[in-house]
Amino acid sequence: MKCTSCGAEMLPPTRKDGVPYPCGLRDALLNGVLVHECPECGEEEVDVPRPLELHRCLAQAVAIKPGRLAPEEIRFLRKHLGWSGVDFARRFRVTAQTVSRWEQGKIGMNMQAELLLRMLAPTLPPISAYPDEGAVPDDHQVPRMEIVQRLLDDWSEAVDDPDTPIAMDLRGGTWVGPDAIREVCC
Numbered sequence: 001m002k003c004t005s006c007g008a009e010m011l012p013p014t015r016k017d018g019v020p021y022p023c024g025l026r027d028a029l030l031n032g033v034l035v036h037e038c039p040e041c042g043e044e045e046v047d048v049p050r051p052l053e054l055h056r057c058l059a060q061a062v063a064i065k066p067g068r069l070a071p072e073e074i075r076f077l078r079k080h081l082g083w084s085g086v087d088f089a090r091r092f093r094v095t096a097q098t099v100s101r102w103e104q105g106k107i108g109m110n111m112q113a114e115l116l117l118r119m120l121a122p123t124l125p126p127i128s129a130y131p132d133e134g135a136v137p138d139d140h141q142v143p144r145m146e147i148v149q150r151l152l153d154d155w156s157e158a159v160d161d162p163d164t165p166i167a168m169d170l171r172g173g174t175w176v177g178p179d180a181i182r183e184v185c186c
């Protein structure tokens, strides 16, 4: 294997823990991955097996984390869903500028929009196999329905009156309630 920076032959790979994973999330570290190092320029290349599954796992972990989403986590989930900023804005009935401000931390995302984003992110197929046993803790393998149910419960608690329709900043648009969300998600 040749170094992509200088063309020298890379050293045989070594297995490392705590390797930063540049996915846009702070503190995302990979354990047990193979790292190739260039003896000439010091360039490192990391083998990330099954990156798609890894991304799904991260999205699930972010979606069920306690507390509010950080700006980079909002951006991570949006990208995980494959949406541009404009797509996100259109679906959530806000302006692209609002999305940009959420993702830069200039304004807080409203609770309903955040819960919807957190419900949508784990709707991709659940992970059945991880690239490396032990690389990802088992408790990240939360069944999809359990995640959705937990979020629906949080959602219900976020509104004072259960009969009040829940909206996501919709201005004259369609009101979206938990049942409609359940249909979208499950």
Ligand SMILES: [Zn+2]
Pocket: 003, 004, 005, 006, 007, 008, 038, 039, 040, 041, 042, 043
């Ligand atoms: Zn090199």
